Amino acid sequence: xxxxxxxxxxxxxxxxxxxxxxxxxxxxxxxxxxxxxxxxxxxxxxxxxxxxxxxxxxxxxxxxxxxxxxxxxxxxxxxxxxxxxxxxxxxxxxxxxxxxxxxxxxxxxxxxxxxxxxxxxxxxxxxxxxxxxxxxxxxxxxxxxxxxxxxxxxxxxxxxxxxxxxxxxxxxxxxxxxxxxxxxxxxxxxxxxxxxxxxxxxxxxxxxxxxxxxxxxxxxxxxxxxxxxxxxxxxxxxxxxxxxxxxxxxxxxxxxxxxxxxxxxxxxxxxxxxxxxxxxxxxxxxxxxxxxxxxxxxxxxxxxxxxxxxxxxxxxxxxxxxxxxxxxxxxxxxxxxxxxxxxxxxxxxxxxxxxxxxxxxxxxxxxxxxxxxxxxxxxxxxxxxxxxxxxxxxxxxxxxxxxxxxxxxxxxxxxxxxxxxxxxxxxxxxxxxxxxxxxxxxxxxxxxxxxxxxxx
Numbered sequence: 001x002x003x004x005x006x007x008x009x010x011x012x013x014x015x016x017x018x019x020x021x022x023x024x025x026x027x028x029x030x031x032x033x034x035x036x037x038x039x040x041x042x043x044x045x046x047x048x049x050x051x052x053x054x055x056x057x058x059x060x061x062x063x064x065x066x067x068x069x070x071x072x073x074x075x076x077x078x079x080x081x082x083x084x085x086x087x088x089x090x091x092x093x094x095x096x097x098x099x100x101x102x103x104x105x106x107x108x109x110x111x112x113x114x115x116x117x118x119x120x121x122x123x124x125x126x127x128x129x130x131x132x133x134x135x136x137x138x139x140x141x142x143x144x145x146x147x148x149x150x151x152x153x154x155x156x157x158x159x160x161x162x163x164x165x166x167x168x169x170x171x172x173x174x175x176x177x178x179x180x181x182x183x184x185x186x187x188x189x190x191x192x193x194x195x196x197x198x199x200x201x202x203x204x205x206x207x208x209x210x211x212x213x214x215x216x217x218x219x220x221x222x223x224x225x226x227x228x229x230x231x232x233x234x235x236x237x238x239x240x241x242x243x244x245x246x247x248x249x250x251x252x253x254x255x256x257x258x259x260x261x262x263x264x265x266x267x268x269x270x271x272x273x274x275x276x277x278x279x280x281x282x283x284x285x286x287x288x289x290x291x292x293x294x295x296x297x298x299x300x301x302x303x304x305x306x307x308x309x310x311x312x313x314x315x316x317x318x319x320x321x322x323x324x325x326x327x328x329x330x331x332x333x334x335x336x337x338x339x340x341x342x343x344x345x346x347x348x349x350x351x352x353x354x355x356x357x358x359x360x361x362x363x364x365x366x367x368x369x370x371x372x373x374x375x376x377x378x379x380x381x382x383x384x385x386x387x388x389x390x391x392x393x394x395x396x397x398x399x400x401x402x403x404x405x406x407x408x409x410x411x412x413x414x415x416x417x418x419x420x421x422x423x424x425x426x427x428x429x430x431x432x433x434x435x436x437x438x439x440x441x442x443x444x445x446x447x448x449x450x451x452x453x454x455x456x
Contacts, residue, residue, distance in 0.1 A: 038446050043435045044368040045409060046443075049219065049345040049392025050191070050245050053399070053444045054298075055305060062250045062298035072290045074109075074280065086293050093296050096303035100225060102233050103256035105276035108299055109283050109291040113218045113242040116253030117143035120238055121151065122282035123275070124212045125184045132158040132178060132211070133187035137375040137383070139347075141216060144187040158183050162193065164378025167338035167349070169193075171201050178209045184267075188232070189216030189240075192374050192390055194322075194341040196229055203235035210263065214238045218253075220343055222246030222394070225306050226315035229343065237262070237275065246318065246344055246394045248311075249302025252295045255279055314397060318344045321393040324403040328410025334417075337376045337388065348389040348413075349376050355420055357386035364389070366427045367416050368434035369409065399441040408437065 024031045046053075054062075066089065072079040075087035075094075090108065097106035110116035125131060131151070134140025138161025142149040145157030158181045160174045178186065188202045199215060206213035215232035221241045223229035232239050239256040243249030261268065261275035273281065284291070305311055319342075326340045329348065337347035350357055357373035364371055375381075376388035396405070412430050419426025 041443050041446060043438050044370050045434055045438065046395035047369060047371040047391045047393070047409075048395070049372075049390055051392075052245060052248050052394045053446075054244075054248055054250065054302070056445055057305070058249055058298045058301050059445055061301045062294055064294050064297060066294040066297050067292075069293050070290045071293060072284065074284070089293060089297050089300065090291070093300035093303065096300055096307070097254055097256065100303050100307055101221075101239070101256055102231075103239065104259045105257045105279070107255045107257075107279055107283050108252075108296050109288065110253030110255060111288065111292060111295075112251060113141075113216075113240065113253045114143050115287060116240045116242070116255050116283075117141070117216065118150065119255060119279065119282040119287055120214055120240055121155065121185075122286050123278040124214070124238070125155065127154045128156065129185075130156045130158050130181055130183040131185045131187065132160060132174075132181070132183045134161050134190055134193070135159045137379055138162060138377055139190045139193035140187070141189065141191050141218075144189070144216070162338065162377040167336075167347075167377055168195060169197075171198060171205075174202075175205045175208070178205050178211065182209045183211050185212040185214060187214050187216060188236075189214075189218070191219060192345070192347055192376075192388075193338070194336075194343055194346050195338045196342040197232075199230050199232045199235040210266070212237045212263065214240065216240050218242040219245055219345065222248075222306065222311070222315040223319060223343060226312040226319075228316055228319050238279065243299045243302050246315065247302055247306055248394075248398065249306075250295045250298035252292070252299050254299065255283070317402065318393050318397045321397050321402065321406045322346060324406040325391065325393060325410055328407045329413065332410060332414040334414070344394050345390060345392040347374060347376055348391070349387065350389070351376065351378065351380060351387040353387075355417070356381055357388045358384070359420065360417055361389050363416050363420055363423055363427065364413065366423070367412065367430040368438070369412060369416070369430075395443075396441075399438075399443050401441055405437065405441075 020031055069086055070080055071083040071086045075090050093108040094106045097108060131145050133144030136146045143151045145151045158177060160177055162169050186206050188197055203213055213236045215236045217224060217239055218241050220229050224231050237258055242253050244251040257275055257279050259274055259276045322341045322344050326336055326346045335349040337349045361371055361373040371389055371391050373386045374388040374390035375386045379387045381387045415430055416426060
């Protein structure tokens, strides 16, 4: 724990110990590591944009006896007997996903986000065909065509990204690239682009070049549910996502799609399966074997929780907190990629600073502020150094923090940055103050039964 400085241990409440009563006896080494992680999460600020806290209900479903069941196939068409209950669990998860996002079809079996995206490739395009997407240095995901990933090796990437000067997407330039290269598929989505995405314009571009349009909303699905980010479902052929980020569910992927394929006759022949069936066959048996039913059950729980007004209030607060944090950093002299944020995340831009993103992220971690160094558009530093730091507000909002706490966090980040040349003394003071504030906001799933209502 030395990298996080010293901090008081969190009280070992009876309920916390009882949850791991068997593990404590059979494997004390792993038990102690879980307790150590719990202590860290209770005394640090989790500002990783892709992390959050799941409720006890999600955790209980994910750790349930459903782990014991093997059920290759889909509801009503399994390759193992005794799956009547499993069929019902998966059917509930599918129904809730479709209702939550207004989709025609849902597949809840992908093990995580990257396998979900791989299934989309297998369903829609052939190896060697052209795919447009944002490269990792520009804010995209590995599976959107980055050269070290299967998506960049098996398919021809046509990259697009934000303007290095403004940090914003130029839709006219994207249209020009699409018309020039005529890709079979266009990805719209990001892991480090803080501004809203214009799905309607992307749909027009895809229509012009007869390309499939696929949205990856792993990061912003909760904002879509809350109505504070544009909805991709009406505009896209396929939408991929995950459960473990803003949605506050288990580590899992899922795919939403239309049932019919508007390019079926041209690309796949009239006798081929429709779009929904091709998605299903790409997941199983194309890529995976038996689904993780305990995770699908937990995903169903997360979908139910996300359908409530309390969750929509939470997601709106996530966005409000991100904007307040951005305003606090701008007021203290930081540059932000894109000038701010419309979502749950923001990117500190250090291209003109002598300090790198990695240097600042590691210093912040020692002060109890956990984030990640990240490349920014036009970055001149290497990927293991970077000129950016990515911050996100889903987890601290799940703890119940609001605008006043965001301004305090911005002040601490500025203090750490300004004290990088005298780090030990700077870190010690900030670390103490961070711990004190965190203990006022117990993280859900560790010391509290459920995520607090952000508006209470």
